[in-house]
Amino acid sequence: TPFRGDLLSQQAGAERLSTFGQLIGSIGHELRNPLGVMESSLYIVKGRVVDDERAQKHLDRIGEQIGIANAIIKDLLDMIRDRPLATSRLCLLDVLQSAANQLHLAVSLEAIADLPEVEGDASQLRQVFVNLLDNATHAAGPEGWIRVEGAVEDGVIALAVEDSGKGVDESIRRRLFEPLVTTKQKGIGLGLALVKRIVERHRGTIAHEPRDHGARFVVRLPRA
Ligand SMILES: Nc1ncnc2c1ncn2[C@@H]1O[C@H](COP(=O)(O)OP(=O)(O)OP(=O)(O)O)[C@@H](O)[C@H]1O
Ligand SMILES: [Mg+2]
Structure with missing residues (x-):
């Protein structure tokens, strides 16, 4: 179905939603560690293929996609935890x-x-x-x-x-x-x-x- 929200609205009650929020929160949190490792390994590999232009290009793409994944996780975490306003x-x-x-x-x-x-x-x-x-x-x-x-x-x-x-x-x-x-x-x-x-x-x-x-x-x- 095009609207993933349907699933959620069918689940009545705020209790389910908060369980859902906790689940998202812990998955998001756990994903940050492997992404962090990928990011630092990427940096090391990049330093070793300086003369391979194609490899550099693909490593840059991987880096970009890691950035997108990080941004999605950040949005998810921002959604469920209320950071205090500065x-x-x-x-x-x-x-x-x-x-x-x-x-x-x-x-x-x-x-x-x-x-x-x-x-x-x-x-x-x-x-x-x-x-x-x-x-x-x-x-x-x-x-x-x-x-x-x-x-x-x-x-x-x-x-x-x-x-x-x-x-x-x-x-x-x-x-x-x-x-x-x-x-x-x-x-x-x-x-x-x-x-x-x-x-x-x-x-x-x-x-x-x-x-x-x-x-x-x-x-x-x-x-x-
Ligand atoms: N300016 C707009 N014009 C037309 N439809 C819009 C506009 N802004 C939002 N929408 C509709 O509202 C939906 C929800 O917007 P929302 O920003 O919450 O999520 P998204 O853009 O689909 O995904 P995400 O922002 O998480 O990448 C969109 O999928 C789109 O159908
Ligand atoms: Mg949007």
């Missing part, structure tokens, strides 16, 4: 800029240059926008566009990420922010669940506000 006064422009840089994405941030500061955890909020921008990039495709907008509503700062894609599939709208809900071949369905978790820990909200031309996600955070 808060400071933040300029959302900087947060968005570092999220876009992480994705090697060029997107205009002019519209949010003058927003007031928020109080938050810079790296966790970066993760929020990395996930929203990543989804938007995927949805918009190479020919599409992504727009970032900002507004001040009373004491709240609203930040919108909008794209020109097909919009969120009707079949998953109700469960969009639940873990393991995905329509992507290679997706795990953790992005938006993580976004919601982090935003709510900042006493904020996340909403999907569909547009005719595609999806629009709005993060609202209290102003510092």
Whole structure:
């Protein structure tokens, strides 16, 4: 089935979910050790094939894939364990800029240059926008566009990420922010669940506000 979340939603009760969370946590944790060994062995082997270009290329690919595996595990662990927030006064422009840089994405941030500061955890909020921008990039495709907008509503700062894609599939709208809900071949369905978790820990909200031309996600955070 395309929606792995179905399995989860059938299992009633928070108790099952927390057992599931513990299982994921221990698997994720255990996987970090072998990945660490692979990483250091890779480094040693790379030093021994310096004159073999093809071998170097393949070793680089292995290194890249180890990086991806590490990132997935990090997301999983972040999902289930609430790291304490390391808060400071933040300029959302900087947060968005570092999220876009992480994705090697060029997107205009002019519209949010003058927003007031928020109080938050810079790296966790970066993760929020990395996930929203990543989804938007995927949805918009190479020919599409992504727009970032900002507004001040009373004491709240609203930040919108909008794209020109097909919009969120009707079949998953109700469960969009639940873990393991995905329509992507290679997706795990953790992005938006993580976004919601982090935003709510900042006493904020996340909403999907569909547009005719595609999806629009709005993060609202209290102003510092
Ligand atoms: N901007 C968007 N446009 C259209 N659909 C979207 C958009 N953002 C999210 N979705 C839908 O919501 C689903 C869940 O998104 P989420 O980020 O949680 O997981 P994922 O992107 O599938 O996988 P992961 O983020 O774990 O790699 C996606 O599979 C997609 O169907
Ligand atoms: Mg995603």
